[in-house]
Amino acid sequence: MKLLTTPRMDRCIGCHSCSLACARLVHKQLSWSHAGIRIHSSGGLSTGFVSQVCLGCDPAPCAAPCPTGALSQRRGGGVVVRARQCIRCGQCAPACPVDAISQDHDGNVYICIHCGRCVEFCPHNCLQFEEIDPMQRSLNHD
């Protein structure tokens, strides 16, 4: 299974095009926060940018506390999301060790589903979507 990684974040210019693409194409919204990948400055704009995105854990600690099975382990890392099963309890968000799950004011959760649709909207090729072994996956997160 392919995974989204962020190997070249040192090229990021902070345009948010990836987040906007995820929100627009996956979550059918206009937003830079209701998205599976979110971009932040790493301590003020003078220090560059970091991505907040699922690292593709296997096993995924966010899936364990889900009471309805809305999140389940994805083969190759990360989770499969069944939105209709989600009761917006929010237990998955604090379970993520890297704060990659966001919640909106109504309790809806946003997590990367490793679909890769954001990749083509990055103007500087910061993102990558490919089959990747676990060691390289860790190296690929910048």
Added chain:
Amino acid sequence: MTDQLRVLAVDLDSGQSRVEEFDERDRVVGGSGLAAYLFTRYGVFDKPWDHPAQPLILAIGPLTGRFPLMSKTVCGFRSPYHDQYTESHAGGRSALALFFAGFDALVITGRAAGLSCLSIGSRHVTIRDGSFMKGMNVSATGKLIRRMFPKSSGHRSILRIGPAGETGSAMACVNADSYRHFGRLGGGAVMGVKNLKGIVINGDSGRPVAAGREYRDLYRTVYERVTSTDMMRKYYHLGTAVNLQGLNDIRSLPWCNLQKTSDPAISAITGEVFADQTLLRNGACSGCPVGCIHLGFFRDKFKEDARYLYHQVPYDYEPIFAAGTMLGVANCFDVLRILEEMERVGVDAMSAGVALAWATEATERGLISEKQTVVRLRFGDQHCYQQAAGYLGTGYNDFYRLLAGGTLKAAAVYGGSDFGCVLGQEMAGYATGPVFFAAQSLGFRHSHLDTGAYSWEQKHSEKDVQKAVDFLLADEPGRVFLTSMVACLFARSVYTDDVLAECLAACGFPSLAGDIDEASERIRALRWQVRFATGFKPDHVEIPKRFYAVETIRGPVDGSYLEQLKAEYGRRLSAFAKPPVFE
């Protein structure tokens, strides 16, 4: 899509806020049109700029956040520079932040009891004490505000002022997210009058996306056009700094207070030199994949041995002209050092550089001395300009406080109005000739972006007053419509009227899509009506003699032609002098 305009109105007198809705989308569109409209609703026409009731308006447009490069915000206010209505535009994050906070505009009236910070979002309006930031520089203010409001990092905009804004300088800018600015005509002083040190806009919510494939496909088409072709290369490659060499080559680059328009020293501060020696990285406004922000760096040795500090400073053509060639400074790192000081105190670089250029020539002519300027001003001396920028921004003494009101105000006291390089406000860096001089003098924002005058002048050698003024008037409405969207004007080659119509239709604004020509004219007229109603008189704008004495692309300036252009442009603009239609 709803046609209603949703406005958050914050009253700092009472600390109360209201959400107001207006059914005027099709009439005023957004951005420039919306800001002018809101001034008719909230502005006080018979009170001066510093009356607490005057509004500070931030407005975005119907395509903000919906398409690439729709990334700017219009700031409308009554200016301390000329006490008339004006606009200033900035990129950064504020446009998307306001959009994702759920508002089309933010209107701030009143005056807080003490220096304060305002934070807004989709579910909160908070006013917090900021008295401990009194006199604080722009950089330190940003750092503190980030600590005061730790939520929404990356998805918020932080607008703030430095000491220039607090002291009421007509050259005070509003810093937007560290590297962009609502620069011109003193918006920072309007925040200062309101006791507002900072504004945090949290874009903490989402908006519905247009249903169907049409919008998504059109987004992709526009995105590919701006990223996969060379259309935007000149902006992200060397950036606007590339113009330094070109304008110097055609004798249109102001040097040493416009005493000359070309100099061989240009070779040390071209766009290539800045990129090769100082460029640290690029940045982008939110929602713009072009990334035209150029961040240069300089480093200084602060101790013996290898002990260095470094600073990052944004650069563009205009700041380099103002802190470089206009001051005779021809070293790229020295230019960045001067700009850094201007950034810290929160003055508009263009205005400050041109004002200090006048002060330098006034010093050379013996009209002023260190008694006024504190430090001896000499063209080419970076150190004196670093200090003087600080004095100007903090209002160090009577002279600098006077100069901060505008070059010609200081010249009225000390003499030297003939060589004050002021065209409505301190000049932009285009000494292309009479058409540009007349255009900036009478343009709505006194900006080089009001019309394409400097570009037109490079292509037309004929002295045809009617033809030139016809161009200025014909070029304005399209730009006004773009700044009502609110598009970055770098995108004007991408967003033709046809493309804009498609975008508006795809986002659920079909009536706007079919009304671009009429809406453009309507908004142009509304803006001018508000401007005239706050005191604009074209006949009162004077063009100093320096502009008649300079050599430009077409050789010596034809004074008679310049006077005819100004008279005719002013006469034609006066046709807009009617009471605002929404009063």
